[in-house]
Amino acid sequence: MSRIVAIYGSPRRRGNTATLLNEAVRGATEAGAEVERIFLRDLKIAPCLEIYKCMQDGECAIQDDFQAVRDQILGAQGLMLASPIFFYSVSAHTKTFMDRFQSLWVKKYWIDKVPFGKWEPKRKGLFLSAGATQGKKLFEGTLLTIKYFFDVLDMELWKSLLYRGLDFEGDAQKHPEHLEEAYETGRTFAEAVNTQR
Numbered sequence: 001m002s003r004i005v006a007i008y009g010s011p012r013r014r015g016n017t018a019t020l021l022n023e024a025v026r027g028a029t030e031a032g033a034e035v036e037r038i039f040l041r042d043l044k045i046a047p048c049l050e051i052y053k054c055m056q057d058g059e060c061a062i063q064d065d066f067q068a069v070r071d072q073i074l075g076a077q078g079l080m081l082a083s084p085i086f087f088y089s090v091s092a093h094t095k096t097f098m099d100r101f102q103s104l105w106v107k108k109y110w111i112d113k114v115p116f117g118k119w120e121p122k123r124k125g126l127f128l129s130a131g132a133t134q135g136k137k138l139f140e141g142t143l144l145t146i147k148y149f150f151d152v153l154d155m156e157l158w159k160s161l162l163y164r165g166l167d168f169e170g171d172a173q174k175h176p177e178h179l180e181e182a183y184e185t186g187r188t189f190a191e192a193v194n195t196q197r
């Protein structure tokens with residue numbers, strides 16, 4: 001059975017991205033994956049202090065909930081990550097979490113000296129996001145952030161589900177077509193993760 005970690009990056013427990021990610025998790029679970037759900041808002045994860053103690057051995061100097069989630073992700077074959085758009089980027093919860101992976105970046109590129117861009121994807125990643133507005137460039141910056149975050153995890157961005165025009169809690173529920181798409185994508189994602197093993 002393939003293992004997938006689902007990260008909820010919104011401060012809202014029942015917001016739009018959580019609703020959509022729940023559907024993707026339901027789809028993946030029904031397709032036979034074991035999915036572990038993690039709500040960043042419930043964890044204690046401090047921001048990166050940029051002291052680079054990780055240059056010694058790739059371990060972050062700050063000991064908090066980061067290490068357990070990192071190990072869960074590294075032990076999984078797939079990651080589903082959901083974050084709302086906050087000022088054209090990911091939420092603060094999500095960004096704080098991502099920044100701590102600089103310790104893995106240091107391990108990969110400085111300690112193990114993997115040449116940039118010369119690695120085989122070991123895992124697959126699905127990104128879900130929602131923003132209130134309709135702008136063409138709404139997800140542009142965020143997708144770059146996600147691409148390079150997944151890079152650190154030897155993960156290909158398998159697919160991203162991006163929804164415009166969702167603002168208030170409950171807005172996602174008014175779009176059964178989005179919920180259906182998230183569910184189906186979760187199913188397909190689990191199948192894709194399973195075949196890569």
Ligand SMILES: Cc1cc2nc3c(=O)[nH]c(=O)nc-3n(C[C@H](O)[C@H](O)[C@H](O)COP(=O)(O)O)c2cc1C
Nearest residue numbers: 010015016017084085086087088131132133166167
């Ligand atoms: C701090 C903050 C910043 C936001 N910035 C943007 C933005 O730059 N563009 C946008 O379209 N929506 C923005 N929004 C709206 C959210 O993206 C939108 O409400 C989204 O559906 C929230 O998803 P959630 O319910 O999963 O948290 C912002 C909301 C907050 C609270």
